[in-house]
Structure formats: C-alpha cells, structure tokens
Amino acid sequence: MTTAVSITPFINVLVWVKRKVNEPGYDVRCEPEAPKVVQQDTVINYQIVDTYGxxxxxxxxxxxxPDVNQISPPSISYSGKLLTVNDANTYDGWLSLYLEFTDRTEGVRFKHDPQVRNEPEI
Structure with a gap:
C-alpha cells in the first residue's frame, strides 16, 4: 500500500512596478498584497506583470x-521577471519579504516589503 503525498500548494503574486515621475523612488503593487500561507512547503511565485515600459x-x-528559517533562498528566472521561494510554514506569524529590484535603465537597486502571513494548520 502506498502513502498519499499532498500536492504542493502554490501562491502566485502579481507585481506591478513603476518609477515615480515627479519624485525619486518607485511604486510597487502586489496582488494579493499580503498572502496568507496555511500549508507547509508552499511555493510562492512573485511575477512582474507590468513595469510600464x-x-x-x-x-x-x-x-x-531572519532567524525563523521559513523562506528558502530565491530562484530568479533568466528574464528576471519571476522570483520563486518555498515557505516552510512552521512558524505562526508575519514575515517581511524584502523583494529586491534593479532598474537596469537607471542602474538603481531598490526594495519593497510585501508581507506574508504564516498560519500553519494544526
């Protein structure tokens, strides 16, 4: 008899990034804004869907x-438009995931903090 293995859960987060026009900085919007993770070993995909040219x-x-060991090192696609991590989800609480971006035209690096809510199932 075989033991059933749970299918890996995925959360896809769409990301819009735009350089501000009249002031320094960037606007970043994520949907969902703060994903809630309820299953262990959840894959979270952040996908840049629009950078407004x-x-x-x-x-x-x-x-x-950093010391709760919940999020794996990121994997970034060759195009740079997809960032994927695994969330162990063994810690109950909020995590700040500081997404790092590079504006290759301006040579600028910046960060955005979309939070993740871990709520392990009991």
Missing amino acids: QDIVFSGLDVSP
Missing part, C-alpha cells in the same frame, strides 16, 4: 525575521 527586474530577496 521600464526595464525593471528582480535581483534578490531578504527575509525578516
């Missing part, structure tokens, strides 16, 4: 708090 890509990720 600007050459902006993912370039890294920082996680806070």
Whole structure:
C-alpha cells in the first residue's frame, strides 16, 4: 500500500512596478498584497506583470525575521521577471519579504516589503 503525498500548494503574486515621475523612488503593487500561507512547503511565485515600459527586474530577496528559517533562498528566472521561494510554514506569524529590484535603465537597486502571513494548520 502506498502513502498519499499532498500536492504542493502554490501562491502566485502579481507585481506591478513603476518609477515615480515627479519624485525619486518607485511604486510597487502586489496582488494579493499580503498572502496568507496555511500549508507547509508552499511555493510562492512573485511575477512582474507590468513595469510600464521600464526595464525593471528582480535581483534578490531578504527575509525578516531572519532567524525563523521559513523562506528558502530565491530562484530568479533568466528574464528576471519571476522570483520563486518555498515557505516552510512552521512558524505562526508575519514575515517581511524584502523583494529586491534593479532598474537596469537607471542602474538603481531598490526594495519593497510585501508581507506574508504564516498560519500553519494544526
């Protein structure tokens, strides 16, 4: 007899990034804004869907708090438009995922903090 293995859950987050026109900085919008993770080993995909004609890509990720060991190192697609991580979801609480972007036209790096809510199933 075989043991059934749960199918890996996925959460896809759409990301819009735009350089501000009349002031320094960037506007970043994520949908969903703060995903709620309820299953262990959930895959979270962040996908840049629009940069309004600007050459902006993912370039890294920082996680806070760093000592809870919930988020895997990121995998960034060759195009730079997709960033994927795995969430262990064994910690109940909020995580800050500082998405790192690079505006390749301007040579500028910047971060945005979409939070993730971990709520492990009991």
